[in-house]
Amino acid sequence: MRLATVNRKTGETDITISINLDGTGQHQISTGVGFLDHMLTAVSVHSLIDLEAHAQGDLHIDSHHTIEDVGIVLGQALNQAVGDRKGINRVGHAYVPMDEALGFVALDFSGRPYTIFQAEWATPAIGQFPTDLIQHFFESVAVHGRITLHANVNGRNDHHKAEALFKALARALRTAVALDPRRTDIASTKGTLTE
Numbered sequence: 001m002r003l004a005t006v007n008r009k010t011g012e013t014d015i016t017i018s019i020n021l022d023g024t025g026q027h028q029i030s031t032g033v034g035f036l037d038h039m040l041t042a043v044s045v046h047s048l049i050d051l052e053a054h055a056q057g058d059l060h061i062d063s064h065h066t067i068e069d070v071g072i073v074l075g076q077a078l079n080q081a082v083g084d085r086k087g088i089n090r091v092g093h094a095y096v097p098m099d100e101a102l103g104f105v106a107l108d109f110s111g112r113p114y115t116i117f118q119a120e121w122a123t124p125a126i127g128q129f130p131t132d133l134i135q136h137f138f139e140s141v142a143v144h145g146r147i148t149l150h151a152n153v154n155g156r157n158d159h160h161k162a163e164a165l166f167k168a169l170a171r172a173l174r175t176a177v178a179l180d181p182r183r184t185d186i187a188s189t190k191g192t193l194t195e
Contacts, residue, residue: 002177004080008073012065013057017073021081021177023050031055031070033063035129039166040070046170049177063128071137075144082177085109090187092175096168101155103164105172108148115142118152119161126159134162138169 002021009015015031027044029037031053044051053074057066082088093106117138121131142149151168155161180187 002081002083004077006073006077006080008069008076010069013055013069015053015055015057015066015069015073017054017070017077018050018052019074019077019081020050024048026050028052028054031066032057032059033066033128035127035162036063036067036070039129039162040074042163042166043170043173046167047174047177049170049173059128063130064133067129067133067137068140071140072144075141075147078141078145078147078173078177082109084186085111086186087179087183088187089176089178089180092172092177094168094171094175096164096171098155098160098164098167099157101153101157101160101164103153103161103166103168104151105165105168106150107142107169107172107176109146109176110148111146112148113143113146114148115139116150119165121158121161122156123158126162129162131158131162134165138165141169 005018007016025045025048027041029040031037040053055066055070091108096103117135153161153165
């Protein structure tokens with residue numbers, strides 16, 4: 001079982017995330033930010049990664065620190081759970097439609113964090129989730145997961161666009177972290193993805 005539990009406590013947030021890459025999409029999510037809970041639930045269900053995420057943040061200020069730090073901890077948990085990346089597909093991508101919206105995510109557990117994110121938002125926030133933090137969340141996951149990530153979305157409705165992106169992230173993760181029964185080594189000509 002490829003498991004990880006990461007806790008990060010600062011003066012702004014206290015976050016614990018546990019994942020099982022070989023799960024069935026079981027989830028317990030409580031961050032205090034409703035739309036973030038909804039998106040993390042979608043990530044778990046569509047990736048089949050079991051996910052527990054509990055956060056207490058300074059929501060009396062705003063949701064920025066909570067959203068950012070959950071992205072950081074999720075990335076750290078993914079990085080820890082895949083370990084040396086031996087035997088995994090490494091790369092995954094997915095298109096996900098959500099009514100008029102179409103989201104795309106391609107990612108590589110390359111060990112080299114990088115993000116290209118293309119999206120335009122019509123509204124300043126979806127619930128308590130500022131739309132400008134969607135990109136920041138993806139960047140935080142990529143940096144701390146040591147993932148190369150490309151994401152883009154088109155559509156009219158911001159809820160649909162965000163949901164398409166998070167579901168595409170989930171589907172891409174499902175492919176990338178899956179174990180290839182024919183591979184016993186690391187999918188790299190260098191022989192390592194950890195340095």
